[in-house]
Amino acid sequence: MSPKELPPxxxxxxxxxFSDHMLRIRWTEATGWQAPSIEPFAxxxxxxxxxxxxxxxxxxxxxxxYRHDNGTVTMFRPDMNMKRMNTSAxxxxxxxxxGNALLECIKELISLDRQWIPKEPGHSxxxxxxxxxxxxxxGVAPPSEALLFVITSxxxxxxxxxxxxxxxxxxxEYIRAAPGGTGAYKLAAxxxxxxxxxxxxxxxxxxxxxxxxxxxxWLTEVGTMNLFAVIKDKDGITELITPPLDGMILPGVTRDxxxxxxxxxxxxxxxxxxxxxVIRVSERPINMGEIIQSSKEGRLIELFGTGTAAVVTPxxxxxxxxxxxxxxxxxxxxxxxxKPLWTELVGIQTGDIQSDWNYVVAQ
Amino acid sequence: MSPKELPPxxxxxxxxxFSDHMLRIRWTEATGWQAPSIEPFAxxxxxxxxxxxxxxxxxxxxxxxYRHDNGTVTMFRPDMNMKRMNTSAxxxxxxxxxGNALLECIKELISLDRQWIPKEPGHSxxxxxxxxxxxxxxGVAPPSEALLFVITSxxxxxxxxxxxxxxxxxxxEYIRAAPGGTGAYKLAAxxxxxxxxxxxxxxxxxxxxxxxxxxxxWLTEVGTMNLFAVIKDKDGITELITPPLDGMILPGVTRDxxxxxxxxxxxxxxxxxxxxxVIRVSERPINMGEIIQSSKEGRLIELFGTGTAAVVTPxxxxxxxxxxxxxxxxxxxxxxxxKPLWTELVGIQTGDIQSDWNYVVAQ
Numbered sequence: 001m002s003p004k005e006l007p008p009x010x011x012x013x014x015x016x017x018f019s020d021h022m023l024r025i026r027w028t029e030a031t032g033w034q035a036p037s038i039e040p041f042a043x044x045x046x047x048x049x050x051x052x053x054x055x056x057x058x059x060x061x062x063x064x065x066y067r068h069d070n071g072t073v074t075m076f077r078p079d080m081n082m083k084r085m086n087t088s089a090x091x092x093x094x095x096x097x098x099g100n101a102l103l104e105c106i107k108e109l110i111s112l113d114r115q116w117i118p119k120e121p122g123h124s125x126x127x128x129x130x131x132x133x134x135x136x137x138x139g140v141a142p143p144s145e146a147l148l149f150v151i152t153s154x155x156x157x158x159x160x161x162x163x164x165x166x167x168x169x170x171x172x173e174y175i176r177a178a179p180g181g182t183g184a185y186k187l188a189a190x191x192x193x194x195x196x197x198x199x200x201x202x203x204x205x206x207x208x209x210x211x212x213x214x215x216x217x218w219l220t221e222v223g224t225m226n227l228f229a230v231i232k233d234k235d236g237i238t239e240l241i242t243p244p245l246d247g248m249i250l251p252g253v254t255r256d257x258x259x260x261x262x263x264x265x266x267x268x269x270x271x272x273x274x275x276x277x278v279i280r281v282s283e284r285p286i287n288m289g290e291i292i293q294s295s296k297e298g299r300l301i302e303l304f305g306t307g308t309a310a311v312v313t314p315x316x317x318x319x320x321x322x323x324x325x326x327x328x329x330x331x332x333x334x335x336x337x338x339k340p341l342w343t344e345l346v347g348i349q350t351g352d353i354q355s356d357w358n359y360v361v362a363q
Numbered sequence: 364m365s366p367k368e369l370p371p372x373x374x375x376x377x378x379x380x381f382s383d384h385m386l387r388i389r390w391t392e393a394t395g396w397q398a399p400s401i402e403p404f405a406x407x408x409x410x411x412x413x414x415x416x417x418x419x420x421x422x423x424x425x426x427x428x429y430r431h432d433n434g435t436v437t438m439f440r441p442d443m444n445m446k447r448m449n450t451s452a453x454x455x456x457x458x459x460x461x462g463n464a465l466l467e468c469i470k471e472l473i474s475l476d477r478q479w480i481p482k483e484p485g486h487s488x489x490x491x492x493x494x495x496x497x498x499x500x501x502g503v504a505p506p507s508e509a510l511l512f513v514i515t516s517x518x519x520x521x522x523x524x525x526x527x528x529x530x531x532x533x534x535x536e537y538i539r540a541a542p543g544g545t546g547a548y549k550l551a552a553x554x555x556x557x558x559x560x561x562x563x564x565x566x567x568x569x570x571x572x573x574x575x576x577x578x579x580x581w582l583t584e585v586g587t588m589n590l591f592a593v594i595k596d597k598d599g600i601t602e603l604i605t606p607p608l609d610g611m612i613l614p615g616v617t618r619d620x621x622x623x624x625x626x627x628x629x630x631x632x633x634x635x636x637x638x639x640x641v642i643r644v645s646e647r648p649i650n651m652g653e654i655i656q657s658s659k660e661g662r663l664i665e666l667f668g669t670g671t672a673a674v675v676t677p678x679x680x681x682x683x684x685x686x687x688x689x690x691x692x693x694x695x696x697x698x699x700x701x702k703p704l705w706t707e708l709v710g711i712q713t714g715d716i717q718s719d720w721n722y723v724v725a726q
Contacts, residue, residue, distance in 0.1 A: 015412065015501025022411055043408040044416070048385055048514045049378065053407070053495055055554035056419035093558045128501060132416055133555075138378025138491060138516065140554050140587060142562070151411045153501065178541035182556045189552035191418035191503050192496075193545045195456045199505070224503060 009118040012156040014309065015126065019116035023109045023150040025102075027095050030144075036105045038112060041151065047136025051143050057133030058188035059088035062308045064124040065110050065152075065361055067117045068351030073110065074358040075127070076349050078103055080253045085129060088185040093142035094131055102129070103359075106150055111362045113152060121350070122157030126309075158310035163333030165316035167324075168210040168222060169201035170288060176211040176221060177248040183220075184247050191224070198223065206319050208305075213248065217288040220248055225305030225313060226255035229286055230337045232299040239280040240337055246285075254306040257357070258341050259283070274340035288320060295325055302335030303327045311349075312342040372481040375519040377672065378489065382479035386472045386513040388465075390458050393507075399468045401475060404514065410499025414506050420496030421551035422451035425671045427487040427518075428473050428724055430480045431714030436473065437721040438490070439712050441466055443616045448492060451548040456505035457494055465492070466722075469513055474725045476515060484713070485520030489672075521673035526696030528679035529668075530687075531573035531585060532564035533651060539574040539584060540611040546583075547610050554587070561586065569682050571668075576611065580651040583611055588668030588676060589618035592649055593700045595662040602643040603700055609648075617669040620720070621704050622646070637703035651683060658688055665698030666690045674712075675705040 007017055018041050025036040051057040061081040067073050082099030089096055106127060110117075117125040129150045133143030174197035177183020182190055197209050208223035220243055221227055229241045240262050243249050262281045264270045294300040305313040314333045318325040329335060334342060347353035370380055381404050388399040414420040424444040430436050445462025452459055469490060473480075480488040492513045496506030537560035540546020545553055560572050571586035583606055584590055592604045603625050606612050625644045627633045657663040668676040677696045681688040692698060697705060710716035 013500075013502075018412060018499075041411065044411050044413075045406040045408045048404065048407050048493075048512055049381060049491075049516075050407075051555075052416060053421055053493060054423055054491070054551055056421060056551040057555045057558075058416055058419065060417055091559060092555050093562060126501075128412075128417070130411075130416060136381075137376075138489075139376075140558060140561075142558055149411055153412075173543060175541055175543035178538055178544065180536060180538035181541065181544075187556070188417055188419040189556055192414075192420045192455050193550070193552055195420075195503060195505055196454060198503075199456060 019113040025148040027146040049136035051133035056189040060130040063127040073361040091185045126153045126155045165314040165329045166207035169206035170320035171209040222305035225307035226252040230301040238276045244283040382476040388511040390509040412499035414496035419552040423493040426490040436724040454548045489516045489518045528677040528692045529570035532569035533683035534572040585668035588670035589615040593664040607646040635703045
């Protein structure tokens with residue numbers, strides 16, 4: 001196969017362009033994992049009875065490879081993704097795998113296709129490992145055959161025209177997750193059902209869903225991102241709040257990193273410029289009642305989503321109970337807490353800041 | 364392609380053998396539905412970025428074609444499946460289609476492969492229409508390309524050794540559905556997450572999950588079947604109870620048929636032999652408290668699941684709160700209410716009883 005033409009970076013749309021190669025690793029119940037194989041990007045040929053098509057036996061991960069100015073290529077905390085991918089596999093009774101070995105294969109794939117990592121600032125190579133059940137029998141059961149594949153896609157900055165805060169629709173008529181369900185796992189099954197909810201929000205003028213849980217309207221996630229709120233507590237201390245990992249919340253890598261950076265700032269391990277000296281870092285439930293109350297009392301500082309695709313997404317309002325709750329935003333979109341955290345995160349990812357969170361793919 | 368060898372009917376395992384042909388109909392946002400095509404059964408070739416693989420953009424139906432003793436081939440109420448399939452498509456923002464036109468295509472497919480319908484009593488041809496999003500882009504959005512395909516599979520009786528009542532595990536640690544979710548739609552996304560719950564029930568000695576909802580432990584469904592309980596009310600009247608279509612319950616064709624047969628019996632439109640003269644037919648919530656209370660008072664008559672695959676599945680116990688609630692069963696498995704209803708249903712499906720529920724595929 002002759003390599004494809006690389007599109008100009010400015011024309012990149014998330015997940016539409018794929019690089020020349022892909023990784024495939026087959027598994028069968030009888031033989032276990034077969035030898036991994038890096039092949040030209042090509043169709044996946046499935047039995048029309050394949051369980052992935054009928055029962056959503058599928059899970060995935062999302063990661064990025066960044067090209068630093070000095071040419072080094074790194075990934076950001078990929079061990080977290082490998083661990084989560086195995087947790088997702090367990091939830092679906094799909095086979096477990098050696099995360100380190102898979103990471104080595106992904107490293108090879110990226111090295112081979114490294115010309116596909118765009119050079120422009122804010123650009124990266126998006127990496128999508130996927131594990132699907134492939135046996136062609138219609139019983140609902142653990143699969144006897146599976147395929148793990150990895151594709152990669154060059155992507156530009158999620159917000160090419162800078163941070164424009166997004167309005168959210170406080171959603172109660174649809175759910176993303178519920179206790180005992182699969183919200184804490186990165187399963188295919190969690191995504192398709194959200195499309196009509198997003199369409200309904202868009203129709204009402206909102207960009208994304210703010211998924212509210214239960215009669216108390218607990219905040220859970222934003223679209224396909226984790227969620228953070230910043231409130232000035234009554235004792236005057238700035239509190240950075242994100243919902244706890246109670247079984248409904250995806251344990252996001254960006255979520256974990258934001259918490260770690262904030263805690264390192266508080267403990268003095270690494271102070272971040274611009275961040276308030278004292279922050280209360282909380283993994284705790286927060287509901288719309290508290291958002292509205294703190295907003296009324298002028299104590300609501302900001303609200304933002306976090307995820308691999310966009311890193312940080314500021315929010316400027318929440319449509320709720322027929323009205324809009326206005327959320328303060330900074331002059332370039334991000335607020336006083338998200339901005340220094342985002343700056344540090346992106347500094348690490350682009351290689352400007354040294355960190356052992358970077359996993360070197362190629363020098 | 365040369366036709367495959369038909370396996371002996373006694374060796375059939377549900378959904379493992381497929382007939383010679385399949386139906387394929389492509390859809391694109393730009394052109395709409397393309398011409399349907401009946402082709403040899405062969406692999407489906409997808410972009411590795413196809414949304415069905417990553418986000419579970421998939422829904423399906425299950426129907427059966429029965430061969431009567433006189434050679435006539437019929438399907439059972441397929442209009443219900445076509446209607447439900449369109450409802451599922453709408454829930455996933457997949458394209459709507461003309462149910463009558465699809466049914467005509469399925470009729471042609473079955474006629475072509477009619478030698479695949481086993482002749483033995485209790486056997487049938489299982490029909491699996493499936494609609495999947497196929498566009499190869501990683502955005503979570505309504506698909507711009509889709510494929511509707513139909514495969515068929517000869518199947519034997521679900522319980523080849525007669526009706527053996529199954530023990531259920533009263534499941535609260537996993538959920539099948541929740542308000543605002545997708546339990547009322549036949550989506551791929553509803554199935555894979557149930558596999559670990561079934562495995563966990565099996566490990567404890569139970570065949571299937573009895574999905575209990577909320578702190579009140581409302582009974583919802585059994586494995587992948589709808590659920591009926593029969594209780595003698597305090598006024599001495601036999602009550603046939605199934606949970607209402609409140610958004611968590613799949614509107615099953617067998618469920619609807621059981622309700623219709625029972626109501627026709629009560630109203631005198633068609634009396635069924637063996638059924639109590641007076642029955643209270645209720646679509647209403649029922650919880651474990653009521654099951655236990657009626658069991659203690661000797662008023663619990665039976666409990667059974669309904670679905671296309673097994674038609675009626677009697678239950679003999681429910682593992683709950685560390686003990687077992689024993690459910691009465693009849694001497695051949697089914698109880699006094701399910702038995703006459705099952706007899707009528709199967710009589711219609713096999714052509715022994717005339718009914719406008721039968722849709723003639725071939726004479």
